[in-house]
Amino acid sequence: MAAVKDYYEVLGVGREASPDEIKRAFRKLARKYHPDLNPGRKEAEEKFKEINEAYAVLGDPKKKEDYDRFGRVPPFKEAGPWFERAAPGFEEAFEFGFGDIFGDILGRREGPLRGADLLMPLDVTLDEAFSGVTRKITVTRESVCPACGGSGAEETRVCDRCRGTGRVETARGIFRMAQPCPSCGGTGRKVLKACKACGASGKTVSAETVNAKIPAGVDEGSMVKLRGLGNAGAKGGPPGDLHIQISVRPHALFKRKENDLHLKLPVTFGEAALGGKVEVPTIDGSAFMTIPKGTQSGQRFRLKGKGMPLPRTGLRGNLFVDIEVAVPRDLTDKTLGAIKEIEASYGESPRKGMTKR
Numbered sequence: 001m002a003a004v005k006d007y008y009e010v011l012g013v014g015r016e017a018s019p020d021e022i023k024r025a026f027r028k029l030a031r032k033y034h035p036d037l038n039p040g041r042k043e044a045e046e047k048f049k050e051i052n053e054a055y056a057v058l059g060d061p062k063k064k065e066d067y068d069r070f071g072r073v074p075p076f077k078e079a080g081p082w083f084e085r086a087a088p089g090f091e092e093a094f095e096f097g098f099g100d101i102f103g104d105i106l107g108r109r110e111g112p113l114r115g116a117d118l119l120m121p122l123d124v125t126l127d128e129a130f131s132g133v134t135r136k137i138t139v140t141r142e143s144v145c146p147a148c149g150g151s152g153a154e155e156t157r158v159c160d161r162c163r164g165t166g167r168v169e170t171a172r173g174i175f176r177m178a179q180p181c182p183s184c185g186g187t188g189r190k191v192l193k194a195c196k197a198c199g200a201s202g203k204t205v206s207a208e209t210v211n212a213k214i215p216a217g218v219d220e221g222s223m224v225k226l227r228g229l230g231n232a233g234a235k236g237g238p239p240g241d242l243h244i245q246i247s248v249r250p251h252a253l254f255k256r257k258e259n260d261l262h263l264k265l266p267v268t269f270g271e272a273a274l275g276g277k278v279e280v281p282t283i284d285g286s287a288f289m290t291i292p293k294g295t296q297s298g299q300r301f302r303l304k305g306k307g308m309p310l311p312r313t314g315l316r317g318n319l320f321v322d323i324e325v326a327v328p329r330d331l332t333d334k335t336l337g338a339i340k341e342i343e344a345s346y347g348e349s350p351r352k353g354m355t356k357r
Helices: 007-011 019-033 042-058 061-070 097-108 126-131 268-275 335-343
Strands: 118-124 133-144 153-158 167-172 175-180 187-194 203-214 223-226 241-248 254-257 258-269 276-282 285-290 299-302 317-327
Touching: 007 019, 007 042, 007 153, 019 042, 042 061, 042 153, 097 241, 118 126, 118 133, 118 203, 133 241, 203 241, 258 276, 268 276, 268 317, 285 299
Parallel strands: 118 241, 258 317
Antiparallel strands: 133 203, 153 187, 167 175, 223 241, 254 258, 276 285, 299 317
């Protein structure tokens, strides 16, 4: 009697593995050892059968229960092709058909293929980020060759192998799979004369100047997508997109934190002491703010709705104003006398309680 295999070891999972973990392990190994990926390798074919045999048991709750209890599944059929032991719902373990999964594995998926996306950096000022801006940019991208229309050929004929269908069928056991014809690459036609303009690639590289609209509210690292401005697709597929990565230059006055702005505002000693209205620069003009009597240096005020807009809603953040009391440098004797009088008005030192004893 043949030794009973450790199916958990075959799939590389522990006995406490969940059904999803078992399924993922099976799919990974099935991709790795599938005979189409390992032509002529007998050991890969045997491994593929062993993997499917293990999943036929561990992928079926009832069989798994028997296996965990008895070390085998009674009655267990030792002979016969591997697919006779497949668990119910075997193909569903892949969550799609065999033709799809192996088409993906082998890179032979039929039909139009979307072109690759492109990435481009772009610097903007904070003012441009606030209001939005349209910039002319130059994109170097692959386009469909105008000479051959993307076919890569000047002259073609119907493929002898697939007779123009672009597909051939292969059989493995009980399964029949339709795949793109290897002779013509799934196009249905054989190239007799390659296109000289594109070197048979079907694509040409060119620089194109376009208008890029940058919406209001973009921030450092924001991505702006321009649809259809990536590389050309293949087999009639659509082009990819151009992704513009935004970098915002530092501003002389404002610091940005998300959609809020921060400003350090110098005021005179008299404005801070007596209070009153002061003019405040904002990202879209000037505003007036009332500061109370006795305002201290470093005190923060908020101007609601004077920050940056959110790109999707247009709602604006706030402007936070930090007060800095500016001390005059050139002092006359009269000014010095006035300051001494003010100094005498302090009832106690503002640093009282800060000195260690």
